[in-house]
Amino acid sequence: MAYLPGGGRSGPYLMQLWRRYLEEFADREGSAEEQVVVGAYHAAEILGVLTEVLDRGARHRRLIEQRTVFFRRGAEEARLFADCLVAGTFTIYNHLNTMAHLLTEGNKEAGELIQEVDRSIHLRIESAGQLERAAAALNAAFPLLGLATLALDRPSAVTDAIRQVERRFIAASAHAVSAEDQLLNGLYRLVEMMQLFAALSDEELQDQAYQIASRFEEEDRTKDLTLKMRNGFCRLFELAHLVVTRLDDRIGSEN
Numbered sequence: 001m002a003y004l005p006g007g008g009r010s011g012p013y014l015m016q017l018w019r020r021y022l023e024e025f026a027d028r029e030g031s032a033e034e035q036v037v038v039g040a041y042h043a044a045e046i047l048g049v050l051t052e053v054l055d056r057g058a059r060h061r062r063l064i065e066q067r068t069v070f071f072r073r074g075a076e077e078a079r080l081f082a083d084c085l086v087a088g089t090f091t092i093y094n095h096l097n098t099m100a101h102l103l104t105e106g107n108k109e110a111g112e113l114i115q116e117v118d119r120s121i122h123l124r125i126e127s128a129g130q131l132e133r134a135a136a137a138l139n140a141a142f143p144l145l146g147l148a149t150l151a152l153d154r155p156s157a158v159t160d161a162i163r164q165v166e167r168r169f170i171a172a173s174a175h176a177v178s179a180e181d182q183l184l185n186g187l188y189r190l191v192e193m194m195q196l197f198a199a200l201s202d203e204e205l206q207d208q209a210y211q212i213a214s215r216f217e218e219e220d221r222t223k224d225l226t227l228k229m230r231n232g233f234c235r236l237f238e239l240a241h242l243v244v245t246r247l248d249d250r251i252g253s254e255n
Contacts, residue, residue, distance in 0.1 A: 010049060010248045017045065018241060025234070032226040033081045039233030040088030044071055046240040047095035053247050054102050067094045082130035088233070089137035089183075092190075093121070093144070100144040103151040110147050117143055131179040138186030142169055145193045152200040165192045180225050187232040191216055194239040202246045212238050 021042045028034035048068045055061060071094075074087035097114065104110035121140040125133045146166060153159055172185040191213075198209040212235055219231040 010053070010244070014049070014241065014245055014248065017042070017049075021237065021241075032224070032230050036226060036230045036233060037081070037084045037088065039230055039237055040085060040092075041075055043233050043237040043240060044088045044091035044095070046237055046244060047092055047099070050240055050244045050247075051095050051098045051102065053244055054099060060098055060102060064095070064098060067091065067098070070094075080130075082134070085134040085183075086130050086137070089134040089141075092236075093137040093141040096141045096144040096148070100147045103148045107151075110151075113147065114144065129179070131183070135179045135183035135186060138183055138190060139173070140186075142186050142189050142193065145190055145197065149193055149197045149200065152197065158196050158200065161196055162193070165189055165196070168192070180229075184225065184228055184232065187229065187236070191232055191235050191239065194236055194243075198239050198243045201243050202250070205242055205246055208242055209239060212242070 021038065024038045024042075025035055028038060045068075048064060048071070051060065051064050055064065068091075071087060071091040074091075075084070078084040078087045097118065100110070100114050104114070117140050121136055124136045124140075128136065146162060149162055150159070153162065166189075169185060169189040172189075173182070176182045176185055195209045195213045199206045216231060216235040220228065222228060222231075
């Protein structure tokens, strides 16, 4: 399955990123944990590119670049699996925080919610272990992506679907016992919401987004938590890469 870039400004980089993802994933065949890291890191990286593409006025460019540099330093220093998870998940949170600001600018209620989410995650991680921190990051990232998706849904075409994903998130949160359960809930709901985000960003992406979502649904038959985690991060990357590629191509054709 390949979603290759065209003539946009970031086309060559997006092509390289996609190939690197495939190569690194294949190189780590046999180690599900290492493939989790590949998926998480690439999801973090592509969401940084997405915020750059959406930031057409470059008002948040310095912040986006700072967060990208911070992620790369953290990834270089991380050695243990849990440390790698923290580096990837908090970058995902940070970039979705920026994206939510970008797409809800001027909406006071949305701004207050973003601030509340940011305050709550700092409280939750004060005395948490690494896995708990990673789970908290993804659970905090979910409402931010939800806000961004609602902002795109101006005709309210998929509002019911968005609310369904939110209800699944709340229901699973209430029954999550372990940090792994919490992490998977946040990750799975991010994948589901990103599918809606992709379809809203460009209706021509609906079929490809559905293909990725269908593959994700088939993969969920596994009972292995690490494989579930791997599949979630990889599909999140693929959906975000799909969106960035299309938006980058569109901007390139406009220029």
